[in-house]
Amino acid sequence: LLTELNITVADDDFYNQDFKEDPNNKITEANWVKHRAAWHTAKEQIAGNKLEAHGLKITRPLNSHARQTAAVVINRSLEIALERREDYKPLKKTEVEEALLTALYGPTKSLSQTAGESFGETGANACSAPGAAAAKPGMSLISDMVCVCSSTSGSNNADECLGAAGASACVYTNQNSAHTCAAQLLDGCPTAGKTKVSAAAIQATIGAFITGLKDKGGSSQAKNLILGTKNAATCDGAANPGCVKYKASGGGEMTIPWLTKLQEAADKLKTAKVQKARNMAALTEIRQLRSIAIQEYLKALKGDQPxxxxxxxxxxxxxxxxxxxxxxxxxxxxxxxxxxxxxxxxxxxxxxxxxxxxxxxxxxxxxxxxxxxxxxxxxx
Known part of the structure; x- marks a missing residue:
């Protein structure tokens, strides 16, 4: 609307120009390049008495001091509105959703039976500490769930995680057996229902996870970072089931891919919250500028008081x-x-x-x- 009002109250010398694009006479002035097409469309609609916006039938006011004043005010309002529009950034909810799905299922963002995506080729690869062969603990949250809920063949059907026997044995032999176990875990484990995802909720979840990484009372586990079995030094989803070993003993940094993605989702939610406030401030100011422009336009329509x-x-x-x-x-x-x-x-x-x-x-x-x-x- 501001662009249309801007051309409507412009002085005659400017308004009477031909705003059609001329290949033989390229004008590079910034405002001309930015608004020429909109000015051309608005002028044609005014000529055809077809320009309407926000309940207003927009026409060209007659020349007057009121129109000249309106031109100055509306032009400045448009400049400020365009500056404030730069502060407005559409929120991308999909970025948060993608980070969460990647944390849960791995790079495919959905449950996959291909080795190296949602699950490891073997339990040793998925549940053992990194550094040994192709071991990649933490490749996905669903993979780690199978590591923690797995057992030796025939000993249980994910009873400890489900609270009752599942349909089949939960053994991390390979990506296929892991997929079978994961399906019954997703189906049988209780859910929190529909809850609003927030940065604070994710941070609380991360904190709870880190708290459970080590059992100081377990002599074998004291030197390792293991989730699951209270007193273990080895995890492989088969002979040594029920745990994930994220890091071998010794110094160095612990990297858990799904945890990194979860933190990424929390960071994006924090950024989105700040941006949402900026967006609302920008929209509020733009609406105020639009109201000012409309009032000046209506004054221009009335003309000067003789x-x-x-x-x-x-x-x-x-x-x-x-x-x-x-x-x-x-x-x-x-x-x-x-x-x-x-x-x-x-x-x-x-x-x-x-x-x-x-x-x-x-x-x-x-x-x-x-x-x-x-x-x-x-x-x-």
């Missing part, structure tokens, strides 16, 4: 200014509206006096219908 209307307005505000004119009339026949005759007045010079009510009515009518009123204004 001197006659000013005089009439003064008289309406102070009707006594016409009092002496009425006092000049010495007969009832000469005492006409807005004057009134009072035969009983003892002072003969004041028998014809001003009827203030009628004077105000006449002044108001003059202000609305005098020469130069909106719709009859002459161009300069």
């Amino acid at each position: 001197q006659l209307q000013k005089i009439a307005g003064d008289q309406a505000a102070d009707p006594k200014k016409k009092e002496p004119d009425c006092n000049k009339h010495k007969s009832k026949d000469d005492c006409k509206d807005p004057c009134k005759w009072n035969e009983s007045e003892s002072d003969a010079s004041k028998r014809c006096s001003l009827d203030t009510k009628k004077a105000a009515e006449q002044a108001t009518q003059a202000a609305g219908t005098g020469e130069g009123a909106a719709g009859e204004q002459k161009t300069d």
Whole structure:
């Protein structure tokens, strides 16, 4: 709307230009490049009486000081609005969703039976500490769930995680057996229902996970970072099931891919919260600028108030200014509206006096219908 109002109140020299693109006369001025097409469209719509926006039928105001003032105000409003629009960044919810799905299922963002995507080729690869062969613990959250809930063949059907026997044994032999176990875990484990994902909730989850990584009372586990079995030094999803070993003993950094993605989702949610506040501030200011522009445009449509209307307005505000004119009339026949005759007045010079009510009515009518009123204004 601001762009349309901007061209509508522009001075005649600018408005009368041809805004069609001319291949033989390329204009590189920044505002021309940015707005030319919109100006061209708006001008054509104005000519065809087809420009409408926000409930307004937009037409070209006649030339006046009011239009010149509107041009300055609307032009500046447009400049500020364009600056504030740079602060507005659409929120991308998909980025958070993708990070969460990657944390849960791996790079495919969905449950996959291909080795190296959601699950490892063997339990040793998926559940053992990195550094040994192709071991990649933490490749996905679903893979780690199978590591923790797995058992030696035939010993249980993910009973410890499900609270009851599952449909089949939960053994991390390869990606296929892991997929079978994961399916029954997803189906049988209780869910939190529909809860709002927030950065704080994710950080709390990460904190709870880290707290459970080490059992200080377990002599074997004390030197290792293991989730699951309380006292173990080896995890492989088969002979040594029920745990994930994220790091061997010794120093160095612990990297867990799904945990990294979970933190990424939390960071994106924090950024989104800040950006949402910026977006709302930008939208609020742009709407205020639009309201200012509309008011100036409506003033331009009315045009300037001529001197006659000013005089009439003064008289309406102070009707006594016409009092002496009425006092000049010495007969009832000469005492006409807005004057009134009072035969009983003892002072003969004041028998014809001003009827203030009628004077105000006449002044108001003059202000609305005098020469130069909106719709009859002459161009300069």
